[in-house]
Amino acid sequence: MAIGVYLTFRILDIADMTAEGSFPLGAAITAHQIVSGTNPIVATLLGFLGGCAAGFVSGFLHTKLKIPALLTGILTLTGLYSVNLFVMGKANVSLVGDFKTVLTLLPITDQTVAAIVIGAIVLVVVIFILVFFFNTEMGLAARAVGDNEQMSLANGISTDNMKMVVYMISNGLIALSGSLMAQINGYADSSMGIGTLVIALAAIIIAEVVIHHVSFGVRLLTIIGGAIIYRFIIAAVLWLGVDPNSLRLFYSLMLAVFLSLPLFQKKIKQRERRHQNVLNNSVRKEDQSND
Amino acid sequence: MTNILEIRDLHQYFERGTVNENHALTGINLNLAAGDFVSVIGGNGAGKSTLLNSVAGSLPIDTGHILINNIDVTYQSVEKRAKLIGRVFQDPKMGTAPLLTVEENLALALRRGEWRNFWSSGVKRRDRKLFQERLATLGLGLENRLTTDIGLLSGGQRQAITLLMATLKNPALLLLDEHTAALDPKTSAIVMQLTDQLVNELNLTTLMITHNMADAIKYGNRLIMLDHGKIVVDIAGADKKKLSVTDLLNMFKENSGQEMNDDAVLLS
Ligand SMILES: Nc1ncnc2c1ncn2[C@@H]1O[C@H](COP(=O)(O)OP(=O)(O)OP(=O)(O)O)[C@@H](O)[C@H]1O
Ligand SMILES: [Mg+2]
Numbered sequence: 001m002a003i004g005v006y007l008t009f010r011i012l013d014i015a016d017m018t019a020e021g022s023f024p025l026g027a028a029i030t031a032h033q034i035v036s037g038t039n040p041i042v043a044t045l046l047g048f049l050g051g052c053a054a055g056f057v058s059g060f061l062h063t064k065l066k067i068p069a070l071l072t073g074i075l076t077l078t079g080l081y082s083v084n085l086f087v088m089g090k091a092n093v094s095l096v097g098d099f100k101t102v103l104t105l106l107p108i109t110d111q112t113v114a115a116i117v118i119g120a121i122v123l124v125v126v127i128f129i130l131v132f133f134f135n136t137e138m139g140l141a142a143r144a145v146g147d148n149e150q151m152s153l154a155n156g157i158s159t160d161n162m163k164m165v166v167y168m169i170s171n172g173l174i175a176l177s178g179s180l181m182a183q184i185n186g187y188a189d190s191s192m193g194i195g196t197l198v199i200a201l202a203a204i205i206i207a208e209v210v211i212h213h214v215s216f217g218v219r220l221l222t223i224i225g226g227a228i229i230y231r232f233i234i235a236a237v238l239w240l241g242v243d244p245n246s247l248r249l250f251y252s253l254m255l256a257v258f259l260s261l262p263l264f265q266k267k268i269k270q271r272e273r274r275h276q277n278v279l280n281n282s283v284r285k286e287d288q289s290n291d
Numbered sequence: 292m293t294n295i296l297e298i299r300d301l302h303q304y305f306e307r308g309t310v311n312e313n314h315a316l317t318g319i320n321l322n323l324a325a326g327d328f329v330s331v332i333g334g335n336g337a338g339k340s341t342l343l344n345s346v347a348g349s350l351p352i353d354t355g356h357i358l359i360n361n362i363d364v365t366y367q368s369v370e371k372r373a374k375l376i377g378r379v380f381q382d383p384k385m386g387t388a389p390l391l392t393v394e395e396n397l398a399l400a401l402r403r404g405e406w407r408n409f410w411s412s413g414v415k416r417r418d419r420k421l422f423q424e425r426l427a428t429l430g431l432g433l434e435n436r437l438t439t440d441i442g443l444l445s446g447g448q449r450q451a452i453t454l455l456m457a458t459l460k461n462p463a464l465l466l467l468d469e470h471t472a473a474l475d476p477k478t479s480a481i482v483m484q485l486t487d488q489l490v491n492e493l494n495l496t497t498l499m500i501t502h503n504m505a506d507a508i509k510y511g512n513r514l515i516m517l518d519h520g521k522i523v524v525d526i527a528g529a530d531k532k533k534l535s536v537t538d539l540l541n542m543f544k545e546n547s548g549q550e551m552n553d554d555a556v557l558l559s
Contacts, residue, residue, distance in 0.1 A: 133409060137402055140391070140413035144399055147388035154347075154386070155456070156373030156403040 003126065003173055003220055005200035015201060016167070017073025018058040019174045020193040021080030022051040026175025028084045031093040031188035040102045044179045051175020052168040054080060059167030063160035077193075084190045092189040101183035115184045122180065123224060126173060131217040133169075142166050174200075198251045203227035205258040209265070230254075293361065295496040296323040296346070296464055301355030303341050303520070315341045317520035319355070323464075323496050330507035331500045332539070333517035339500045342517065343466050346498070348372045360463050374404025377457030377495075379450065379470040386453030389442025393433065393452065396441050397422045400456035425455050429485065447478030451485060458489050465490065467499040471506075483510065504536045518546050 005019050026047035033043035054076060062072040085091065095101060103114040133139045144152045145162040152159050182188040207219070207226030214222065237250055303316035315338045323329060331339050344350040346357055348369040356365045359375045380386050387396050398414045401421075419437065426434040429451050433444075441449060450470060457465060467486065471479040487510050490497050501507050507514055514531050516524035516539075523546040526534065 135413055136409045137398075137407035137411060137413045138409040140395055140399055141402075141407050144388040144391060144396075147390045148385070150380070150385050151388055152399075153349075153369040154373055154376075154378045155399050156370050156405075157399070157407075158370050 003123075003130070003223055005170070005174065005197065005204065014062075014069040015073075015197070016058065016069065016170065017197060018054055018076045018080075018167075018171055019073075019197045019200065020195075021077040021084070022054040022171040022175045023178035023181075023193040023196050024084050024188065024190055025050050025054055025080055025087070026178030027182035027188035027192060028087040028093070028178075028190070029175075030179035031095055031182045032087050032089075034095060034099050034101060034183070035093060040100050040105060040183070044102055044176065044183075047179030048172045048176040051178075052172035054175065055168035055171030056164060058171070059164035062167070063163050081190065088188060088190065091191075092187055094187045095183060096186045102180070103183055111184075118180065118184075122176070126176075127217065127220045130169075130220060134216055138162075138165070195248050195251055198248075198255050199230065200227075202251070202255045202258055203230050205255070205261070206230055209258060209261045293325070294322045294358070295325050295327070295360060296321070296498075297356075297358040297361075298322075298346070299356040299358075301342075301345060301357065302353050303338070303345055303350060304353050307353070315520050316345065319520070319522060321515070321522060323498070325496055326494045327513055328490050328495075328497045328511035329499065329513045329515060330511045331498055331515055331517065332502070332504065332507050332543075334543070337517040338520040339517050340468055341520075343468050343498060343500060346464070347376055347378055347466055375463040376466060377403075377460070377462035377464070378466045379453050379457050379468070381469040381472050383446035383449040383453070383473055386456065387441045387449050390440060392438045392440055393426075393444075394419060394422055394437040396452065397425075397456060397459065400459045403460050403462075425459070426452075429455070445478075447474050447482060450474060450478075450482050454482065454485060454489065458493060458495065461493055461495070463496065465495045465497040467497065469500050469502060472502060486510070504539050508534050508536065508539070516542065516546065518543075 005016070029050040030040075030043045030047040033046055034040055038046075057079075058072050058076045061067045061075060062069050067075070102118055103111060106114045106117060108114040108117065134143060141152065141157045142162045142165060144155070145157060145159045146166075149159050152162070178188075178192070181192070203226040204223055205226070206229050207222040210226070210229075211222050233254065234247070234250070238244065238247075242250065298319050298321040301316055301319040302314070305311075305313040305315055319342060331342070333339050341350065345352055346359075348364070348367060348371075352365050356363060358364065359372070362375075364372050364375070378386075388399070391399070394414045398418055401418060422437060423434045426437075431448055431451060433448060433452065436444075441452065444452070450473075454470070470486070471482050474482060483506055486499070489495065497511070499511065508531070512531065513527040514524070514534070515522050515526075524542050
């Protein structure tokens with residue numbers, strides 16, 4: 001999820017609200033397909049493709065119709081709410097029972113272990129493909145678009161098309177994580193996307209605050225680390241006896257804190273430097289007085 | 292002789308139909324033959340940048356036509372025209388992608404106007420050799436810094452690389468908008484020298500805006516002066532070689548009825 005959000009957030013510099021719609025969309029499509037007896041791998045891939053379609057809609061609204069990115073996300077998100085209900089036929093679909101999911105494909109009976117194994121496999125494959133793609137001719141162009149749009153145009157890159165590609169990959173991955181989440185939790189729910197964007201952004205920011213300046217591939221790995229740290233923080237908060245109802249308030253507060261951290265880091269560094277400067281200065285003065 | 296660039300009766304308005312209407316280009320007619328290297332001068336707000344932006348496609352065109360290599364590009368998008376045009380901006384930050392490395396930026400320029408696939412690697416091994424050779428000609432030691440992020444380089448270094456990128460694919464037309472204005476005098480001279488060298492080597496047809504009268508005289512085989520959105524002076528060949536800075540300032544006074552009150556001009 002966080003990796004998908006990272007693509008639009010950092011490569012295109014857009015915090016894309018579509019995420020909160022494509023997450024349950026992936027879950028809804030996969031759950032519906034599994035209940036209908038489709039092969040779970042095919043069902044998962046269909047979830048991914050559904051996310052790509054949602055990304056295409058947002059990308060199209062944003063680039064071709066020039067609707068601001070924030071509104072685009074809200075529009076698609078709102079529309080997807082109905083789409084998700086339509087796909088599932090009701091507000092939630094349970095996968096508990098005799099259904100085949102990607103987890104039951106493994107020869108592992110412990111569902112938790114199976115979930116971890118599946119998660120790891122998917123992550124490795126996804127990161128490998130992303131690192132490969134963003135170093136191809138087209139991938140370079142996509143990165144350039146987010147970095148310097150003028151320069152991209154001057155070098156003949158269709159910035160609109162590249163943005164749409166990133167939107168599609170990004171939302172495809174978010175839907176993929178929704179799809180896996182549904183299979184791990186054993187249900188798909190039309191409201192399961194609420195608050196996910198904030199969680200994903202928090203994971204990204206934690207990763208960036210803890211370790212800065214790394215290559216693209218390593219960054220994707222650190223985002224997973226960020227997500228795990230985030231989970232631990234939430235677990236700690238719950239363990240401290242905070243009312244689960246106020247959890248989302250905590251999500252937001254925490255993200256606000258994380259977002260402002262880079263500023264504080266800079267301030268602290270500046271203060272250190274100033275301190276050092278003053279020290280050097282007084283040392284110099286001492287030297288002079290010793291002369 | 293065929294024209295590389297042909298501009299027919301080009302008009303450009305800003306905020307047309309409002310009280311703030313600004314008729315920025317008032318009928319430009321200009322033909323450039325192959326290999327023409329044209330300096331473009333004129334006071335602030337004369338319409339020089341507007342002219343270049345119109346040719347590059349970053350401003351939609353109100354009336355008139357623009358042909359490059361006899362292809363009507365009047366209604367083509369910037370990225371489509373980029374196939375024919377190399378461009379260097381005034382701001383050194385504008386020509387390169389800061390988070391991408393030197394070689395990645397050059398690789399992007401190497402595929403200008405071509406389809407970019409999603410299976411072969413963006414920076415190819417054989418391209419690296421070409422990049423190193425080209426960078427070595429700059430004499431800035433950049434050939435050893437292929438994997439440095441461009442954002443970490445100085446303005447002059449970035450501008451020199453932008454110039455390489457703009458000329459890497461032998462564009463039909465090279466557009467330079469005060470591309471040395473943001474650099475210190477020494478770097479500015481190096482980049483100007485490099486520009487001249489590349490334009491001559493590759494026989495590029497070039498439009499170069501400058502506020503430096505000495506450069507305008509020294510470089511190129513033709514000079515045009517813009518005033519109030521019109522070409523008021525157009526000198527080529529031997530006549531241009533004979534020009535002095537004083538001549539230019541006088542011409543400017545005659546045409547616009549005012550002194551050229553521009554620090555860059557007075558200093559040069
Ligand atoms: N985007 C814009 N919107 C409105 N007016 C503009 C715009 N760009 C330029 N103009 C106006 O068009 C006229 C020509 O501007 P232009 O930038 O082409 O001048 P210039 O010759 O490049 O000047 P300078 O030497 O200062 O760069 C000016 O009056 C300017 O105010
Ligand atoms: Mg200008």
